Amino acid sequence: MSTAVTTSAAAPPPPTASAGxxxxxxxxxxxxxxxxxSVRVISGANEIDSVGTLQAALIATCPILLAxxxxxxAERAGIVNIGLEGQMILGTWGAAYFTYFxxxxxxxxxxxxxxxxxxxxxxxxxxxxxxxxxxxxVALNIIAAGAxxxxxxxxxxxxxxxxxxxxxxxxxxxxxxxxxxxxxxGELAAxxxxxxSDLAAVVAALTRNMSIMVxxxxxxxxxxxxxxxxxTFGLRLRSCxxxxxxxxxxxxxxxxxxxxxxIISGAFAGLGGYMLVLVSSSGFIxxxxxxxxxxxxxxxxxxxxxxxxxxxxxxxxxxxxxxxxRNAAAVxxxxxxxAVLLFVFMLLRIRQGDxxxxxxxxxxxxxxxxxxxxxxxxxxxxxxxxxxxxxLLVLALGTQRLRMPAADGKPYRKGQAG
Amino acid sequence: xTRLRNIVxxxxxxxxxxxxALLVTSIVIQISGGSAMDFIExxxxxxxxxxxxxxxxxxxxxxxxxxxxxxxxxxNLFNIGIEGQYRVAGYAAAxxxxxxxxxxxxxVALAILAAIAVGAAxxxxxxxxRVTRGVxxxxxxxxxxxxxxxxxxxxxxxxxxxxxxxxxxxxxxxSSQVPGWNPFSEGSSEIWSLGLLxxxxxxxxxxxxxxxxFGFDLRATGQSETAAVASGxxxxxxxxxxxxxxxxxxxxxxxxxxxGGAHYYGxxxxxxxxxxxxxxxxxxxxxxxxxxFAALLFAFLNAQSNRLTIEAGISVEVIQITQGVIxxxxxxxxxxxxxxxxxxxxxxxxxxxxxxxxxxxxxx
Numbered sequence: 001m002s003t004a005v006t007t008s009a010a011a012p013p014p015p016t017a018s019a020g021x022x023x024x025x026x027x028x029x030x031x032x033x034x035x036x037x038s039v040r041v042i043s044g045a046n047e048i049d050s051v052g053t054l055q056a057a058l059i060a061t062c063p064i065l066l067a068x069x070x071x072x073x074a075e076r077a078g079i080v081n082i083g084l085e086g087q088m089i090l091g092t093w094g095a096a097y098f099t100y101f102x103x104x105x106x107x108x109x110x111x112x113x114x115x116x117x118x119x120x121x122x123x124x125x126x127x128x129x130x131x132x133x134x135x136x137x138v139a140l141n142i143i144a145a146g147a148x149x150x151x152x153x154x155x156x157x158x159x160x161x162x163x164x165x166x167x168x169x170x171x172x173x174x175x176x177x178x179x180x181x182x183x184x185x186g187e188l189a190a191x192x193x194x195x196x197s198d199l200a201a202v203v204a205a206l207t208r209n210m211s212i213m214v215x216x217x218x219x220x221x222x223x224x225x226x227x228x229x230x231x232t233f234g235l236r237l238r239s240c241x242x243x244x245x246x247x248x249x250x251x252x253x254x255x256x257x258x259x260x261x262x263i264i265s266g267a268f269a270g271l272g273g274y275m276l277v278l279v280s281s282s283g284f285i286x287x288x289x290x291x292x293x294x295x296x297x298x299x300x301x302x303x304x305x306x307x308x309x310x311x312x313x314x315x316x317x318x319x320x321x322x323x324x325x326r327n328a329a330a331v332x333x334x335x336x337x338x339a340v341l342l343f344v345f346m347l348l349r350i351r352q353g354d355x356x357x358x359x360x361x362x363x364x365x366x367x368x369x370x371x372x373x374x375x376x377x378x379x380x381x382x383x384x385x386x387x388x389x390x391x392l393l394v395l396a397l398g399t400q401r402l403r404m405p406a407a408d409g410k411p412y413r414k415g416q417a418g
Numbered sequence: 419x420t421r422l423r424n425i426v427x428x429x430x431x432x433x434x435x436x437x438x439a440l441l442v443t444s445i446v447i448q449i450s451g452g453s454a455m456d457f458i459e460x461x462x463x464x465x466x467x468x469x470x471x472x473x474x475x476x477x478x479x480x481x482x483x484x485x486x487x488x489x490x491x492x493x494n495l496f497n498i499g500i501e502g503q504y505r506v507a508g509y510a511a512a513x514x515x516x517x518x519x520x521x522x523x524x525x526v527a528l529a530i531l532a533a534i535a536v537g538a539a540x541x542x543x544x545x546x547x548r549v550t551r552g553v554x555x556x557x558x559x560x561x562x563x564x565x566x567x568x569x570x571x572x573x574x575x576x577x578x579x580x581x582x583x584x585x586x587x588x589x590x591x592x593s594s595q596v597p598g599w600n601p602f603s604e605g606s607s608e609i610w611s612l613g614l615l616x617x618x619x620x621x622x623x624x625x626x627x628x629x630x631x632f633g634f635d636l637r638a639t640g641q642s643e644t645a646a647v648a649s650g651x652x653x654x655x656x657x658x659x660x661x662x663x664x665x666x667x668x669x670x671x672x673x674x675x676x677x678g679g680a681h682y683y684g685x686x687x688x689x690x691x692x693x694x695x696x697x698x699x700x701x702x703x704x705x706x707x708x709x710x711f712a713a714l715l716f717a718f719l720n721a722q723s724n725r726l727t728i729e730a731g732i733s734v735e736v737i738q739i740t741q742g743v744i745x746x747x748x749x750x751x752x753x754x755x756x757x758x759x760x761x762x763x764x765x766x767x768x769x770x771x772x773x774x775x776x777x778x779x780x781x782x
Contacts, residue, residue, distance in 0.1 A: 082556070121746075129750045130757075134496050134556065135700055139746040142697060146738020147446065153733040154450040164733070294560045301557060381572035388561040388568075392543075395553045 035340055037198045045333035049198050051189050053322060053330070054205035059280050061318025062217045063088070063272040063289075067296020068303065068310035069224050070115075070268030075305055076228055077261030078241035079126050080409040082137025085293025086144030087118035087266040091273020093148045096167045096284030099277075100159060104173040108274055115270015116263055118144060123262040127255055130411050141293075149286045161283070168283030175209050182207035211279045220268070225307040237261055241405035244412045254412060269293060298391045304402050313394075317387045324383035331383040332375065338390075339368035345397075361397060427755050428708075432701065435747035436715070443740045447732060456730035461722050467602040469721045471609055475678070477710075477717035478613035479671050479688070483695020484713055485616075485623050486668035488704035490555075492627065493640035493660050499544060499559025500668040501692030502566030507537035507669030509570045509587070512676055512683035516588030525594040526677060530615075530670070537669020538662045540566065545661035549654045555661070563692075574684065586684025596677040610678030615670050623667075624706040636660055668692070697745045703752070716741060 040048050047053055067084045074081035081087075091111040098110025118140060125136035149165070156162035161169035186208055188200035206214075228234035239247040240257045248254050272292065277284045295317050303309030323331055342365030349358035440461070444454035465473065483500050490497035497503075511533035520528055544562060547553040578585030598608025627633035639646040639656045647653060671691055680686035698716050702709030723737035 125746060125750060129753050131746070131749045131753055135749050136746065138498075138693075138696055138700070139742045139749075141742075142693070142738050142745065143742030146735045146740075146742060149735030150446070150733045150739065151450060153735075154452065291560070291564060298557050298561065301554070379572055379576075381568045381575065385565050385568040388564040391561050392547065392553075392558060392565075395557065396547050396551045 031344075033198055034195055035344070036337065037195045039333060039337045039340060040192075040198070041194055043333035043336055045330045046192055047330035048323075048333050048337070049201050051186055051201050051204045051208065054201055055208075055210060056322035057315070057319040058205060058214050059211065059275075059318075060321040061315050062214060063275040063280060063292050064296045064299055064317050064321075065217055065221070065311055065314035066272035066275060067269050067293050068299040068314050069220060069307060070265040070272070071297050071300035072224060072228070072305055072307060072310060073268060074122075074262050074265035075300065075408050076238050076241045076405055077258045078244060078405060078407045078410065078412065079122070079258055079262050079265075080133035080137070081122060081262065081265050081269075082134050082294075082297065083118060083122045083140035083144075084137075084265070084269045084272075084296055085289060085291065086137070086141035087115040087122075087269035088273045088276070088289045088293045088296075089141075089144040089148050090114040090118045091270030092277050092284055092288050093151055093273075094270060095274035095277040096152075096170060097155060099170045100162075100167060104171050104278060107170075107278065108173070108271070111270045111274035111277075112267040113270070115273065116267040118270070119263040119266020122266065123259045127258045127262070130413065132411075133409050145287075152284065152286050156284070165286040166284055170278060170283055172211070172278050174212050176207070176212050176215065177209050178207035182209075213275055213279050217275070220271075221307045221311050228307075238405070240412075241407055244407055245416070248414065255414060258412075269296070272296065295387065295391075298395075301402065301404070302391060302394055305404055316390060320383075320386040320390065324380070324386065331378045331386075332372070334386070335368050335372035335375075335378065339365045339372060342368065357397065364393065364397070431751040431755060432712075432744075432748050435701075435744050435751055438747045439740045439743035442743050443736060446739060447736060452732045453730060457726065457732055457736070460725050460729055461719070463722075465718075465721060468607050471600070471602075471607040473714070473717045473721045474609050475613065475674065476720060477713045478610070478616045478674055479691050480694050480698055480716055481616045481710055481713035482619060482667060482671045483691045484698035484702065484709045485619055485695075485706070486664045486671070487696045487699035488702070488706075488709060489623070489636075489660055489664040489667065491640075491699055491704045493636050493656060494643075495657060495660055495664070496556045497541060497544075497559055497661065497664045497668075498556055498696065499541060499562045499692075500664070500671070500695055501689070502559070502563035503537040503540045503665045503668035504671035504692060505566045505570055505687070505689070506540050507533040508672035508676060508687060509573065509683050510536040511669075511673055512587040512590070515590040515594055515676070516682065518591045518594065522593045525591070526596060529594075529677075530673060533669040533673055534666040535669070538666040541661050541665025541668065542658075545658045545665075548661070549658050570683075578684065581684070584685050586682045586686075589682045590677065594677070595681060598678050608678065610674040612674040612677050615673060619667055619670065620706045620710065627706075632659075671695070694741075697741060700745050701748055715744075 036049055040046060067088055070084055070087070071081055091114050094114030095107050095111035097107075099107030102110075121143075122136055122140055125131040125139075126133050152167070153164045156167040157164050159167060161167060182204055185200045185204035189197050189204050191197050226234075228238060236247065236252045237257045237260070239250075239252060240254045240261070244254045247257075273289065276288050276292070281288070296314070299313035299317055300310050302313040303311070320334075323334065342361050346358050346361035346365060349355075349361060440458065444457060447457050448454040483504065486500050486503070487497060511529040514532040515525055515529035518525055540562060541559075544553075544555045544558040547558050548555045574585050574587070578587055596611045598610045600608045627637065635646065635651045636656060638649070639651055639653055643653055646656075672688065675686075675688060676683070694716055698712045699709055701715075702712035719737050719740060723734050726732040726736065727734055
């Protein structure tokens with residue numbers, strides 16, 4: 001039975017492809033590192049990949065990535081989850097409340113549970129009652145924002161370090177410190193050598209006083225990929241997002257899979273709220289998510305509904321998010337980086353014979369290059385705009401290569417197959 | 419008979435949703451140590467004269483935002499970007515009106531046109547991306563909302579006049595301010611005259627959608643894209659036009675406040691109307707008249723909730739729970755009614771074939 005689903009829903013890659021693919025990924029990673037390093041040396045903006053910048057970027061990435069992973073779970077099962085923002089908001093409250101009373105690990109579970117409650121609400125509305133997914137998500141976000149603001153005032157007002165809109169002084173999850181490696185890499189990174197120091201900075205960022213949550217998030221990326229693409233459960237779940245009628249005829253309980261997917265999705269978004277409260281900042285504050293749930297949704301699309309792609313896209317958001325808070329000169333150097341990357345894409349397109357898009361990439365690339373050459377710094381506000389403009393640009397330039405699950409967002413009723 | 423049933427359903431569903439939402443909110447308040455009785459009492463008390471004026475003004479702005487959302491929704495376009503569109507349009511209108519190029523009311527007209535144009539242009543970015551590159555308007559408008567905040571922040575910071583800690587645009591000259599009207603003998607609060615824009619927009623919305631070829635095409639595209647394409651409608655063109663209209667209406671949202679009370683863009687700018695508008699459009703099923711009632715309801719709830727903190731020690735935000743649950747409950751109610759109807763039709767058809775047979779139980 002499951003082999004039939006395999007052929008209809010998603011053909012597995014031929015066995016030899018995976019080795020070639022990982023080799024290609026390595027090549028891309030090295031190439032990217034070389035480009036970043038060149039830009040750093042040319043512009044002299046060492047801040048663009050200093051250890052501090054990278055750590056800030058990683059920490060800013062995690063909440064967005066968790067939301068994106070949540071989005072993947074839901075949308076792979078065919079449910080659009082705009083409610084990620086609301087589930088994340090619920091997660092921030094759960095994180096603060098449970099951490100305050102029971103410590104950071106119970107807080108982690110609490111945040112996940114609160115997000116999960118949001119997921120259940122969305123699942124009931126969209127799966128059982130067939131409400132439009134966007135409508136349900138919008139309503140959920142309103143409810144969550146109101147509920148958390150209200151609950152914060154009701155429960156945090158009289159606590160130590162609490163107020164009507166905040167709760168600070170919470171214990172945080174432990175940090176990872178690799179004794180010898182971290183320091184050695186840090187010293188090497190400070191030498192600003194071409195490529196070597198850049199690689200060392202990455203190692204140092206991961207091994208020096210880094211929150212354990214970053215590792216947990218990385219593990220969740222791997223887990224999501226493994227469950228969704230390597231298990232029967234995942235295959236069935238994805239079949240509900242590609243062709244629920246076909247899945248139904250093969251005996252898959254589509255409602256149940258959609259429920260499970262949306263609930264897991266909510267829990268992931270809730271964990272994103274936990275990251276925000278305990279790792280990215282020093283406590284809970286009302287309105288903390290600031291649209292990161294939506295950004296996570298964008299990262300998921302931009303990552304082509306895949307965990308690794310979402311990780312890459314989230315890193316871009318996290319990086320620009322961290323960058324704008326650091327220094328303006330480094331943001332200016334980013335213009336050059338963007339221009340170079342656009343030219344690389346242009347060359348790739350030319351090789352594929354896609355002339356129309358190549359011209360588009362080239363034109364936008366020249367625009368960024370001219371901007372870089374003619375200006376000395378980027379206004380602070382513009383730096384804050386980067387992730388959003390980048391998303392629009394990437395979606396505009398690359399959307400033809402993206403493919404969402406075929407039945408994503410479509411209503412499904414049991415017994416209407418055929 | 420069916421007509422009567424339709425009317426009953428159309429009224430019963432929202433009323434039940436409101437009751438259910440108030441119940442949920444009361445339970446949340448009671449559980450977290452507040453007094454649900456106080457909440458209900460305050461919500462249902464008659465507002466003061468000043469609040470009544472306030473409710474009218476807020477309802478007008480929410481109504482415009484909801485109309486903007488409804489234009490898109492009617493053809494399955496999700497313009498989540500009203501928030502950003504009315505922000506850039508509000509800023510543009512304030513700058514144009516503040517520059518006072520034309521005298522008196524001509525200046526007002528120019529500013530209104532500028533607001534429509536800028537709002538439409540901002541929505542147009544999303545429309546063009548959708549039509550030419552296939553980018554989902556949900557994502558692009560969310561991004562454009564964020565960009566609008568930083569862009570207006572940057573412009574205000576760079577070109578605005580410093581006033582204390584914040585910055586603002588040049589105030590509108592007195593000759594171009596649009597005075598309001600106070601229906602009560604006491605108090606100084608006024609109903610903004612530019613609220614008439616909402617009435618005009620509402621009537622135009624109804625006429626265009628229900629009485630023109632364009633409106634028919636738009637609704638047809640929303641209900642069945644394939645059928646619309648088959649009958650010769652260019653969906654790309656419709657998407658573009660609907661999005662521009664939506665953005666244009668969104669551009670009007672803040673104008674009554676700008677000309678009636680605020681007089682400049684700065685700390686006076688009111689955020690959040692766009693998202694409220696989306697919820698209100700959903701509650702009013704994207705129809706011109708029901709949306710008006712929904713806008714009044716939301717404005718009423720908002721105004722009443724402001725008294726919760728002072729009089730009962732309950733957080734203002736609790737009203738968002740009520741509003742969100744109303745929206746969710748009402749769409750669920752409509753969906754259940756729709757399913758019941760489909761089922762009833764099937765049953766009627768079955769009974770017509772086999773007279774005397776007993777019908778099965780209706781699962782909901």
